[in-house]
Amino acid sequence: HENWKNMVVALLTGRKTKNDVQRALRLGVDDYIVKPIDPIIFLEKVESMLQKKEPNKWPSVELSSADKK
Secondary structure, eight states, X not given: OGGGTTOOOEEEESOOOHHHHHXXXXXXXXXXEESSOOHHHHHHHHHHHHHHXXXXXXXXXXXXXXXOO
């Protein structure tokens, strides 16, 4: 589907056998992250994935101010 063609997929798991990693990569994940992981490294991986595959649309939230009476 056009809306999902640039979706980044990362698998965060405790499974770390060679077969697990190979299967996930074969299925198309962009990164395979094994727990436990350092929070700084995790953030770096996420940033790297987003730089390689920018999403079609960035999520946004619209906030409206409440009417003050």
